[in-house]
Amino acid sequence: MLTLADLGVLREVREDADGVVVTITPTYSGCPAMATMRDDLVHRLADAGYAARVEVSLTPAWSSDDITAHGRAALREHGLSVPGPAPQGPVTLNLLPTRRALTCPRCGSAEVSLTSEFGPTACKALYRCIDCLEPFEHIKEI
Amino acid sequence: MAHPTPDPNDDGGSVYDGLLEHHEVAGDDSQWAFGTDFEDPLAGMDTTVPDDVDAAELATYCLLLGDDALVLSQRLAEWSSNAPDLEEDIALSNIALDLLGQARLLLARAAAADPAVVPALPEGSPAPVEDALAFFRDAADFRCTRFVEGPNGDFAQTIARLLLFATVRLAAFERLGDHADPVLAAIAAKGVKELTYHRDFAGRWFLTLAQGTEESRRRLLAGLAQVWPLYPELAEAYDVGPEVDVVLDQVFAVSGVERPEAGRRVGGEHHTEALSRLLAEMQSVARAHPLGVW
Structure with missing residues (x-):
């Protein structure tokens, strides 16, 4: 839960x-x-x-840092990819695709690719796994 | 296969029984689709205007920031189901939603600071103050800049406008995080996180279109030329300085796009006809059914 x-x-x-x-x-x-x-x-x-x-x-x-350890485990259990540390300090322009070290929540593969920084809800980005080919959602760092 | 009509007197009851479970709790309307009251986006927050802040000026400024977000949100929402592909459709709709959320907070802040800005509602209308401001003001009472009013144009023009808008608004919101009004400061500090994503999104697409095909580059340059004449009005309204030029010059340089000539502010203080058309569509349902019942 x-x-x-x-x-x-x-x-x-x-x-x-x-x-x-x-x-x-x-x-x-x-x-x-x-x-x-x-x-x-x-x-x-x-x-x-x-x-x-x-x-x-x-x-x-x-901030996505406010999600507790228990919350992260529950999100993972439900097939969601959990956020890394939120960005700190001054806001910088980033013209390259965001790089995150993620693994597929279904098969665990690190071979994943970003589909869109915007997903079905404001707080999520869309990814797909290159190994198992399934799409998954990543909760964005803010 | 036909299903028997559920009988509420059965032991199993009807599937709708759960909806009535909490009916006896006073004020708990939560079982209804939208409740029967509206939630106040600033519920419980101290909206007293600090002594060193002029309430009317604060309200006017929040209306500018709120109206810009509301109008551009409405424009971006026009891309829903019309964008070049599903991902960009979702992205533009998400950005529209963020801006709508900012608009709601800012319009509510304006109303709390100076109730005189809220238009009179038709007798019996349950619309909360931010809806009264969004749906029952005429174009002449909107404070938005003309920069956000015009039609979207094609995807490239939309991206060019979004890049300029997000860059200016992000710079202004970073500064507003220290505003003497703690409510505006909190709204701005929250908005910074959202606008960072908007600016990156627009910047990446600007670069992609500029360095894509001849056609994408042609369209981007045409779109930029289309939105640039009203850009000085935006920069002036948000009172931003060289920090914005640094970011824009970075995007222009990477994209191999020459910064357009520093435009003169286009004359006139009023709105464009495009705003009236946008509002006519956006406000039509609320105005036709001011009691929220049909």
Whole structure:
């Protein structure tokens, strides 16, 4: 199982006079899953007997480094390629295809090629494995 | 094969029963497709404008940044199912989504800083403030630059515009990370990460098209010539300096493309007709059904 805490999206849980206040942060500014995550939190906490309110935090901006070790293992188990360390320091222009040392999450081959830096969701890039020929998704470093 | 209609009184119940499970929890509308309320993109954030920041100026500036992102997002979304191949289709749609997310945060920030910027909604409309700004303002009230308004042209022209836009916006957002308003600073710091991917994407395609075939190069140069006249307006609005020229000159040099003549800012302060056409399409559903019901 992969939780919002594993993804680093869950920032804080506290109790106040009205119930539980949960703080989450979007992975990307346009992440369309924010409403679903909020609703799932309200739902689960209601099941556990808590009235919950969900708030948003933008600081610090989410980084793929926030995904926990457990989260990475769960993502791998589900056939996703996990991000390497997020870039640090000044933003540089990169005109060459991004090079990442990845292995195919299905067969383990290191012979993989980048199809696109943009995938089916904002947080993923598309790859394919040259050995087993299957496509796979890589969670991008940000 | 026909299936029997599920009977909610059966022991097994209907597949829809789960939807009603939480109905007794006050305020939990989460079982409905979009909920019955909207989530506030700045929910719980302290949107008090700091003492040393002018609220009206901050709102105007957030509208410029938000409207530019909204309008270019709408333009890029026009490539959905029309791009040269599936990967570029997805890439342009992803970039459009990032910009839409930035627009949403910025328009919400503008509304919180100065509620006077939000247009009056038709009686009973449930639209949140950022939707009110996006769908119920007329072209004359938009603050976007003319640079983002025009039609896409071909793929090469789209790439040329995106390169210039992402480069300028990234430089501005890097600086805005230190803005005196912590909300704008947070939105900008987050946007930097997204814009880095946009700039790299556009830069790589610029190089590829410039060094590709005679035809791709011809189209790229034509596209660049098409978007360049309004570029000074963009650079001026974002108040960026030589750091942008350094990046652009690097892309031009690697691509073997001569930097176009430093254009003079094209006169006029108003919008182009293209914006009215874009808004007519983008706003038509919201304006036809302001209560969100049909």
